[in-house]
Amino acid sequence: MLHPQTGSKPPRLGFTGICKSFGVVKALRDVSLDVRAGEVLALMGENGAGKSTLLKIMAGAYHADQGAITIDGVPQHFPTPLHARKAGIRVVYQEPDIVPGTTVAENIFIGELPRRAGRLVDWKRLNEDAAQLLSTFRFGQEIDPETIASDLTPAKRQMVEILRSLRQGLKVLALDEPTSSLSEAEAHDLFDLVRRLRADGVGILYVSHRMNEILGLSDRVAVLRDGSLVGVREAAELDQPQLISMMVGRALDSGMRKQRQANGATVLEVEGLTSEDVTDISFTLRAGEVVGLAGLIGAGRTELSKALFGALPRRSGRVRIAGQDVALRSPREAVDAGLVYVPEERKADGLFLERSVMENASIAILRRISPLRIIRKKEERRVVTEYTRRMRVKTPSLDQWIGKLSGGNQQKLILARWLATHPRVLILDEPTRGIDVGAKADVYALIDELAAAGAAILLVSSELPEILGLSDRIICLQAGRITATLDAQGASEEAVLREIMPRHL
Amino acid sequence: MRRLLNAIGPQNLSLLVALLVLVAIFGSLRPDAFFSPRNFTAILNAITILGIVAMAQTVVIISGGIDVSVGSIVGMASVVAALAMSSVDSAAVGILAAVAVGGIGGAVNGLLVTKGRVNPIITTLATLAIFQGVAYIVSNGKAIGVLNTDFNWIGAGRIAGVPMTVIVFSVIAVLMVYFMRATDMGRNIYAIGGNPNAARLAGIRLERYRVGVYTLTGLICGVAAVLLTARSTSGQPSSGSAGLELEAITAAFLGGCAMAGGRGTIVGTILGVLIIGTLNNGMLLMMVPNFYQLLAKGVLLLGAVMIMEFRTRRPA
Numbered sequence: 007m008l009h010p011q012t013g014s015k016p017p018r019l020g021f022t023g024i025c026k027s028f029g030v031v032k033a034l035r036d037v038s039l040d041v042r043a044g045e046v047l048a049l050m051g052e053n054g055a056g057k058s059t060l061l062k063i064m065a066g067a068y069h070a071d072q073g074a075i076t077i078d079g080v081p082q083h084f085p086t087p088l089h090a091r092k093a094g095i096r097v098v099y100q101e102p103d104i105v106p107g108t109t110v111a112e113n114i115f116i117g118e119l120p121r122r123a124g125r126l127v128d129w130k131r132l133n134e135d136a137a138q139l140l141s142t143f144r145f146g147q148e149i150d151p152e153t154i155a156s157d158l159t160p161a162k163r164q165m166v167e168i169l170r171s172l173r174q175g176l177k178v179l180a181l182d183e184p185t186s187s188l189s190e191a192e193a194h195d196l197f198d199l200v201r202r203l204r205a206d207g208v209g210i211l212y213v214s215h216r217m218n219e220i221l222g223l224s225d226r227v228a229v230l231r232d233g234s235l236v237g238v239r240e241a242a243e244l245d246q247p248q249l250i251s252m253m254v255g256r257a258l259d260s261g262m263r264k265q266r267q268a269n270g271a272t273v274l275e276v277e278g279l280t281s282e283d284v285t286d287i288s289f290t291l292r293a294g295e296v297v298g299l300a301g302l303i304g305a306g307r308t309e310l311s312k313a314l315f316g317a318l319p320r321r322s323g324r325v326r327i328a329g330q331d332v333a334l335r336s337p338r339e340a341v342d343a344g345l346v347y348v349p350e351e352r353k354a355d356g357l358f359l360e361r362s363v364m365e366n367a368s369i370a371i372l373r374r375i376s377p378l379r380i381i382r383k384k385e386e387r388r389v390v391t392e393y394t395r396r397m398r399v400k401t402p403s404l405d406q407w408i409g410k411l412s413g414g415n416q417q418k419l420i421l422a423r424w425l426a427t428h429p430r431v432l433i434l435d436e437p438t439r440g441i442d443v444g445a446k447a448d449v450y451a452l453i454d455e456l457a458a459a460g461a462a463i464l465l466v467s468s469e470l471p472e473i474l475g476l477s478d479r480i481i482c483l484q485a486g487r488i489t490a491t492l493d494a495q496g497a498s499e500e501a502v503l504r505e506i507m508p509r510h511l
Numbered sequence: 512m513r514r515l516l517n518a519i520g521p522q523n524l525s526l527l528v529a530l531l532v533l534v535a536i537f538g539s540l541r542p543d544a545f546f547s548p549r550n551f552t553a554i555l556n557a558i559t560i561l562g563i564v565a566m567a568q569t570v571v572i573i574s575g576g577i578d579v580s581v582g583s584i585v586g587m588a589s590v591v592a593a594l595a596m597s598s599v600d601s602a603a604v605g606i607l608a609a610v611a612v613g614g615i616g617g618a619v620n621g622l623l624v625t626k627g628r629v630n631p632i633i634t635t636l637a638t639l640a641i642f643q644g645v646a647y648i649v650s651n652g653k654a655i656g657v658l659n660t661d662f663n664w665i666g667a668g669r670i671a672g673v674p675m676t677v678i679v680f681s682v683i684a685v686l687m688v689y690f691m692r693a694t695d696m697g698r699n700i701y702a703i704g705g706n707p708n709a710a711r712l713a714g715i716r717l718e719r720y721r722v723g724v725y726t727l728t729g730l731i732c733g734v735a736a737v738l739l740t741a742r743s744t745s746g747q748p749s750s751g752s753a754g755l756e757l758e759a760i761t762a763a764f765l766g767g768c769a770m771a772g773g774r775g776t777i778v779g780t781i782l783g784v785l786i787i788g789t790l791n792n793g794m795l796l797m798m799v800p801n802f803y804q805l806l807a808k809g810v811l812l813l814g815a816v817m818i819m820e821f822r823t824r825r826p827a
C-alpha cells in the first residue's frame with residue numbers, strides 16, 4: 007500500500023527540533039519529523055513517550071520550548087488552538103469534542119452556521135449542506151444530519167468530528183487512539199474514511215497501540231521513546247517484534263533493585279474481583295513483596311487499585327487481608343483494614359492545597375491521635391516529624407504551606423501520610439510521575455525499605471523499567487483482565503509489552 | 512502581643528486593620544457619641560444574633576457547602592419555642608424547643624444535600640421557603656407572645672453590666688474557634704471543603720460530615736432563635752427572614768471564606784461581623800439614610816472579595 011512519494015516537495019507537516027519540558031520532566035527532546043501529503047504516518051511509543059505532547063503542540067494547545075512547525079514548507083506559529091485549526095490542522099482526541107445536545111449538522115458547522123436575514127440560522131441550508139458532506143463521504147445512509155449528537159455511537163461521533171474538520175480545508179489530521187472505544191466493524195468504517203482522506207492528499211498522523219492496525223493502515227511508522235524520536239521506518243518493512251524492540255530499551259536511571267527475600271506470609275488475597283472496568287482479577291501479595299501492575303493507559307490499573315481500596319464499586323469478588331475476609335466498601339474501611347492507596351493524581355486526589363505540610367501529613371491518623379476528638383498537637387508533631395524524616399521530605403518547616411513544596415516532596419509527604427497509619431498493604435499508583443530524578447531515586451529507595459520492613463506493595467506504573475527494576479513479580483493487565491503474571495527475574499520489557507498490548511484487530 | 516496576633520491569625524490581620532480604620536473614621540467624626548461604653552455595648556448587642564448565625568454559616572462554607580435557609584430556621588425555631596412556652600411555662604422548654612427545631616431543620620438540609628444529591632444552594636433555597644412556610648402555618652401568621660420572664664431575661668438581662676446576648680455570643684464564639692482549630696472534626700471539615708476527593712481517599716466519611724455540619728448549623732441557629740425570641744418577647748414567623756441569611760453569608764465571605772470551601776476562619780467571620788456592625792452603627796450615628804447603608808455594605812463586600820481574590824491569585 008505504498009504511495010507515490012512527494013519527491014522534492016516540502017512535507018505537509020514538518021516538525022524541526024521540537025523540545026518541550028514540564029518542570030523538570032523532558033517530554034520531548036529535539037524531535038524532527040515529517041508527515042507527507044497523502045500518507046498515514048503512525049506514531050508509536052510506550053505510555054509517556056511523548057506522543058500526546060507532540061499532538062498537543064501541533065494542535066496549538068501546548069507551545070514548544072524550542073523548534074519549528076511548517077505546513078507545506080511555510081513556518082507556522084500557533085498561539086491558540088484556533089490558529090492551528092485555521093492553518094488546516096485537526097487533532098481528534100480519544101474523547102470526541104462534540105456538543106452533545108445539538109444536532110449532527112450543527113456540530114459539523116459549529117461556529118459557522120449559515121445565516122439568513124441577519125442573525126437567524128438558515129436551518130434548511132444547514133441540514134442540506136451537512137447531508138451533502140455526509141453523503142460525499144458515504145455516511146449519508148448511516149448518519150442523519152438532524153440526529154442529536156449525543157444519541158450517536160462513539161464511532162459516529164468520531165466521524166462527525168472528523169467531518170467537521172473537512173470543510174475548513176483540512177491539511178493534516180491527527181487521530182489519537184481512535185479505535186480504543188470502537189467495535190471492529192466501526193473501526194473498519196474509520197479506516198475507510200482515513201484511506202479516502204489519504205487519497206485526497208491529507209497528511210495523517212495516527213497514534214495507536216494496536217500493532218496490527220498500525221501495520222495494516224500506515225505507510226510509515228515513527229517511534230518515540232522517552233521524548234526522543236527513535237526512528238522512522240516504512241511500515242511494509244516492519245514486523246511486530248521489530249516494532250516492540252524499537253519501543254523498549256530504556257534503562258532505569260537510578261535505584262537498581264536489591265535482592266529481596268519475599269517469603270513472608272500472604273497478606274492480601276484477591277479472588278475474582280470484577281468491577282465496571284476490570285474482570286475476574288485474582289492475585290496474592292506477600293509481606294515484603296513488591297508486585298508490579300503493568301498495563302497500557304486504559305487497561306484498568308487505576309480502576310483496579312481504586313476498586314480494591316473501596317473508592318470505586320465492585321460487582322463481585324472476595325478480598326482477604328491476613329486471612330480475614332474484608333468488605334472494603336469505602337476507603338475508610340480499607341484504611342481501617344490496613345490497605346492504603348497512594349493516588350496517581352497527586353493534586354486532585356491527595357493534597358489539601360490550602361493547608362500546611364503538617365495538616366496534610368496527619369490527616370489519616372487524626373483519629374488515632376485525638377482522644378475525645380481533641381487533637382494532641384505534640385503527638386501530631388512527633389509522628390509527622392518521624393515520618394517526614396523517614397520519607398526524606400524536604401521542607402523548611404512543618405507549618406509551611408504545602409503548595410510551596412516541589413512535586414517530589416509532595417509525593418514523599420503523601421507516602422509519609424500513609425506510612426504513619428502502619429499499613430499492611432500499600433498500593434502505589436504511579437509514585438514517580440512528574441517528579442525529578444533525585445526524588446525518583448528517593449522513592450525507589452523508600453519502596454525497597456518498605457518492602458524490607460515487611461509491607462506488601464502493589465506498584466502501578468506506566469514506566470516498564472521502573473516495574474522491572476523494583477518488582478518481584480509483574481501482573482500484566484490488558485483491557486481489564488490479567489493476561490499473565492511474570493517473574494521479574496527473567497522478564498524483559500519485550501515480554502511485558504507482549505502481554506499488555508492488545509492482541510486482536 | 513505575639514500570642515494575640517497568633518490567636519487572631521495572620522490572614523485576618525487585614526480585617527483587623529479595616530475594623531480599626533472604621534473605628535478611627537467614625538471616632539473622629541463623632542468622638543462623643545461613638546467612643547462610649549454604651550455605644551460599644553450597643554454595637555455588640557446589635558451583632559450577637561447575626562454573629563452566631565454567621566459563625567454557623569462559616570462552618571458550612573468551609574465544608575464546601577452553603578446554607579441560605581439559616582434565617583428561616585431561626586424564624587421557625589423562634590415560633591415553635593414561643594408556642595411550646597405558651598403550653599408549658601418553662602424557659603428550659605423554650606430553649607430546648609428552639610434548639611431541637613433548629614437541629615431538625617439543619618439535619619433535613621444535610622440529608623437532602625447528601626442523600627438527595629441536590630446542590631446545596633438549590634436545596635437550601637427550597638428549604639428556606641419550606642421552613643418559612645412552616646413558621647407561618649404553625650403561628651397562623653401572627654406573632655406569639657412570650658410571657659416567661661426567665662426566658663425573656665436572656666434577651667434583656669445583664670451580668671456585671673454585660674448583656675446576656677453578648678455573653679451567649681462570646682461563649683459560642685470561643686467554643687466554635689476551639690472546635691474548628693483543636694478537634695479532628697474541625698480539621699476534617701477543612702479537608703472535605705478543600706478537596707473532597709482527597710478527603711474521601713484519606714478515609715474521611717464525607718456524607719456523615721456533611722449531614723453533621725448542616726445539623727450543627729441548625730442547632731446554632733436554634734440558639735440564635737432563643738436570643739431573638741427573648742429579645743422581642745415573642746415568636747415571630749417573619750423575624751428570621753429579614754435578610755439574616757444574606758448578612759451572615761456576607762460576613763463569612765468578608766471574613767475570608769472561599770466559595771469553593773476549605774478556607775475561612777471563625778475569627779475572620781467575627782471580624783467581618785464586627786465590621787458590618789461598626790459600619791451600621793457609625794452610619795446610624797452619622798444619620799446616613801438607610802438606603803445608603805445598604806449601598807455601603809454591598810461595596811464593602813465587593814471590595815473585600817476582590818482584594819482577597821487578588822491576594823490568593825498571587826501564588827501559582
